[in-house]
Amino acid sequence: MTQQPIRVALIFGGVSSEHEISCLTAGGVAREIDSARFEVVGVGIAKDGRWLRVPLERIKALEVADGRLPVVDPDYPEALLLRSDQGGQIATRKGDRLEDLQDFDVAFTLLHGPFGEDGTVQGLFEMLAIRYVGAGVAASAIGMDKDLMKRSMVAAGLPVGPWKTFSSAEWERDQQRWADEVAGLGYPVFVKPARGGSSVGISRVDDPAALAGAVAEAQLHDPKVLVEKGLVGCREIEVAVLGGHDGLAPRASLPGEIIIHDKGSFYDFNAKYLPQQQVSLAIPAELPADTTARLRELAVRTFTVMNVEGLARIDLFLCADGEAYVNELNTMPGFTRLSMFPQLWAATGLSYPDLVAELIELALARPLGLR
Ligand SMILES: Nc1ncnc2c1ncn2[C@@H]1O[C@H](COP(=O)(O)OP(=O)(O)O)[C@@H](O)[C@H]1O
Ligand SMILES: [Mg+2]
Known part of the structure; x- marks a missing residue:
């Protein structure tokens, strides 16, 4: 048959x-x-x-x-x-x-x-x-908005770095107040559109005089803007997570690392899509076994408490003092064969065609309606 x-x-x-x-x-x-x-x-x-x-x-x-x-x-x-x-x-x-x-x-x-x-x-x-396939309405919406995402993560007890958020109206009303609040975070800071991706509209600001320009740049993409404390000297680690079958726990891949060769720069749009030796991916990341286990556990916990289904890439910072922070959650991460998510799963033993089949099977196994 x-x-x-x-x-x-x-x-x-x-x-x-x-x-x-x-x-x-x-x-x-x-x-x-x-x-x-x-x-x-x-x-x-x-x-x-x-x-x-x-x-x-x-x-x-x-x-x-x-x-x-x-x-x-x-x-x-x-x-x-x-x-x-x-x-x-x-x-x-x-x-x-x-x-x-x-x-x-x-x-x-x-x-x-x-x-x-x-x-x-x-x-x-x-x-x-x-x-x-993939996350439901609420998890997708929250994952797309960096402010809602961080607020939910903090409420769930996940480690998240400090940040401030303001609408364009709030910024216009009292720029001095926001400049003071940002100074309280400590420079450098990262200025971002709340609902962006691919690093579009994101700037690193080292000097308070450049803050207003960076906010204006972010506002071109979203009237809601975040300013985050720069987590400098931290490694960027990403973990690919898949939902579990039959009520079992989600599964985390081995961690990977984004290695940026120019110390003063970050993983901006050019580094993501026009990589010319500015950045390399280490798959899997070179980490002690206990750190690997801790980061995989943090990724699974993030996936679970944020109510994600199907798949997500959890992006982390691992800082010099050993502390790990969640940077963001991507419910539809880059998914070309060369992207981090499929490569992490390949390194963990699941090929690209098998990964595609797995995502479809997870979606078919999910009940309709409220879950
Ligand atoms: N708080 C931060 N501290 C240090 N680097 C940061 C911080 N926020 C962002 N970055 C850098 O900017 C990149 C893009 O930021 P991210 O929040 O991941 O936006 P996107 O959703 O566009 O990927 C990160 O991969 C990292 O290199
Ligand atoms: Mg990112």
């Missing part, structure tokens, strides 16, 4: 600044997913937000070509998401008719940033009773 393949709606692209990275990821997943077990229904979200029907062969072709990153071609026919008895359904809209209706069992969104990683698309699936 041959088993029916599991039908997976692969949803990628999106309206955030990470559209191209998402397309790159979709190419990798489409090429490597076990085609004997999974049948892919492709939906690309164009930069203007329209959902489009993209054939699998075209998703497989999404790669860097002539030094350019791939995008969702806006000329594909329009796709509609519908509810069906067993999950979801994708249809192609032709004028006022629907064609080529295709049921699917589970949605796999490879979207990063706002309108994808932030609970919005997860809410859509919840409303339609469609199973989906």
Whole structure:
């Protein structure tokens, strides 16, 4: 008896600044997913937000070509998401008719940033009773907002460095007050848009005179801005976590390290996407066994108390005095074959195709509705 393949709606692209990275990821997943077990229904979200029907062969072709990153071609026919008895359904809209209706069992969104990683698309699936890979609405939304995220982490007793948050109105009303509060954190500080990613809009500020400029830069991306105490001289360690099966505990990968060669700089956009010897990844990180165990435990605890499901990359700082802090939680971490999350799992014994299958299985095993 041959088993029916599991039908997976692969949803990628999106309206955030990470559209191209998402397309790159979709190419990798489409090429490597076990085609004997999974049948892919492709939906690309164009930069203007329209959902489009993209054939699998075209998703497989999404790669860097002539030094350019791939995008969702806006000329594909329009796709509609519908509810069906067993999950979801994708249809192609032709004028006022629907064609080529295709049921699917589970949605796999490879979207990063706002309108994808932030609970919005997860809410859509919840409303339609469609199973989906990854964190639910609340954990996704909280994970996307660095201020809500840190407040929840502090309330749950996780180690988080000190920070201040203000809206653009609060900043305008009393810049001196905020400058004093920031001075109280101690320079250097990191200024960030609350709901950003890929280090976009983030500055390190060493001199109080440069604070206002860095806030203005962050405000270009989000009216809500965070200023954090700079955790200088700390190592940047990342741990990939997967949800547990059958009520068992989540599983942590071996830790990896981001090694930045220029001491005064940080893991900014260029270092992430245009690495020219400024940064290297150590997978696994070189750490004493007890530190490795402590960081894996901290990552699992973060995943659990923040109510994450499916997957997350937990980013930590390990400081010279041995203290570890949680920097952030990414509910849809970079997921190309070369990204930290899949590489950490490969180092821990789970290959890229097996990781994709595992995420889909976790999503299928999850009950619908309130969990
Ligand atoms: N408080 C901090 N102390 C030291 N370095 C920081 C701090 N916050 C951010 N950084 C540096 O900036 C990078 C990006 O910040 P992060 O909060 O991870 O934003 P993003 O969500 O864009 O990845 C980090 O990987 C780290 O190199
Ligand atoms: Mg980060």
